[in-house]
Amino acid sequence: MRQTYKIIPIYTADVSGVCSALYELGGMTVMHDPSGCNSTYNTHDEIRWYDQDSLIYISGLTEIDAIMGNDEKFLNDIMDAARELKPRFIALAGSPIPYMNGTDFPALAEVLEQELGIPAFSVPTNGMHDYVYGAGLALEQIARQFVSAKAVCEEKNIQPHTVNLLGVTPLDFGAYSRAGYMKKNLEKCGWKVLSTWAMGDDLEVLSHALEAEVNLVVSSVGLRTAKYLEKEYKMPYVVGTPVGTFTEEIVQALEKKERYPYKRLREENSDKEQPGSGKNDKEIMLIGEPVTTESLALAIEQKYGIPVHVLCPLQETEDLLFRTSRQVLGEEDMEEALKDADIIAADPLYRPICPKKCEFYELPHLAFSGRIYKKKLEKIEDFWKY
Numbered sequence: 001m002r003q004t005y006k007i008i009p010i011y012t013a014d015v016s017g018v019c020s021a022l023y024e025l026g027g028m029t030v031m032h033d034p035s036g037c038n039s040t041y042n043t044h045d046e047i048r049w050y051d052q053d054s055l056i057y058i059s060g061l062t063e064i065d066a067i068m069g070n071d072e073k074f075l076n077d078i079m080d081a082a083r084e085l086k087p088r089f090i091a092l093a094g095s096p097i098p099y100m101n102g103t104d105f106p107a108l109a110e111v112l113e114q115e116l117g118i119p120a121f122s123v124p125t126n127g128m129h130d131y132v133y134g135a136g137l138a139l140e141q142i143a144r145q146f147v148s149a150k151a152v153c154e155e156k157n158i159q160p161h162t163v164n165l166l167g168v169t170p171l172d173f174g175a176y177s178r179a180g181y182m183k184k185n186l187e188k189c190g191w192k193v194l195s196t197w198a199m200g201d202d203l204e205v206l207s208h209a210l211e212a213e214v215n216l217v218v219s220s221v222g223l224r225t226a227k228y229l230e231k232e233y234k235m236p237y238v239v240g241t242p243v244g245t246f247t248e249e250i251v252q253a254l255e256k257k258e259r260y261p262y263k264r265l266r267e268e269n270s271d272k273e274q275p276g277s278g279k280n281d282k283e284i285m286l287i288g289e290p291v292t293t294e295s296l297a298l299a300i301e302q303k304y305g306i307p308v309h310v311l312c313p314l315q316e317t318e319d320l321l322f323r324t325s326r327q328v329l330g331e332e333d334m335e336e337a338l339k340d341a342d343i344i345a346a347d348p349l350y351r352p353i354c355p356k357k358c359e360f361y362e363l364p365h366l367a368f369s370g371r372i373y374k375k376k377l378e379k380i381e382d383f384w385k386y
Helices: 014-022 036-045 063-068 071-085 096-101 105-116 131-153 176-188 220-233 246-256 261-271 290-304 331-338 348-353 366-379
Strands: 028-032 055-058 090-094 120-123 162-166 192-197 214-217 237-239 284-287 308-312 343-346 359-362
Touching: 014 028, 014 036, 014 090, 014 131, 028 071, 036 055, 036 366, 055 071, 063 096, 071 105, 090 105, 090 131, 105 120, 120 131, 131 220, 162 176, 162 220, 176 192, 176 246, 214 220, 214 246, 220 237, 220 290, 237 246, 237 261, 246 261, 246 290, 261 290, 284 290, 284 331, 290 308, 308 331, 331 348, 343 348, 348 366
Parallel strands: 028 055, 028 090, 090 120, 162 192, 162 214, 214 237, 284 308, 284 343, 343 359
Antiparallel strands: none
């Protein structure tokens, strides 16, 4: 029963991660599901739903279709919609029912591409992973389908002091203002943002990603894309979020192509005596996505001299956490990890499992609490400005 959540919610699922990552790119994303995944996505996880159009569809899988494996209806519905709407691409995302039925999504995508002449691909989601997994796979597919195609057709012309921001979705960054702050912070330091994956830029802009000098992975969502571009095109990447005073170190890391600057700097902070680091002094527990939270932890340490420990409740953390940080999966384990905490900064929905004596600072995370704290999220900008 340790995987049962009784008090706090779970994080946004992989299917919603796919939709969020591809929302602005002009494609058609189809969730193969009776209807539940779509309603959860548009009512909780997507803040752009009422302001910006996107071709997000649900297949409306019925019980008899699932039992009989009626893929023909699924394909015909997609082809009818695609012929009318002419999307740039078609992305298929699975949910628990087609996963249990063994639906062959790669084969269905191949049929669609042959019939329509439109790039089509599947993202192997099943509703059992968190949003980082789904969004990361979706952006990697965009790199495989469109960056690679551009590389074949055109000679690569690298522009000096340019960078791609990988892993920018509202699920981690909320409103467009934070993506704007990251761009402005880097531009003040002489670096031009060539493309943002995937908020604020269209598919054509993203397809020119190889013209940038380096990739900057600003959240774990962008790590798969960075690794793919490094493997295929020897394109270096740096991991970290240009937040507040940490921007200066990010810029130096971009110059040196240093992979994990926040881990080195946090290690240096822990090795030297800091103000507020005595045995009887308080420490901060910070809960969230690994890259943004580790970067914020460093910014807090630099500004206030208070040690910060990161607890990451997400699945994909390999090589992303500082040595005193740790992955904590499940409500019971998180409650145990927080039981002696003096200061906690986390999404407000974590408050019920925190000690009553602790100081609690609200740090809304859209992928956890949805749109409930959207207005508060937009007001918390102090650390983002440089």
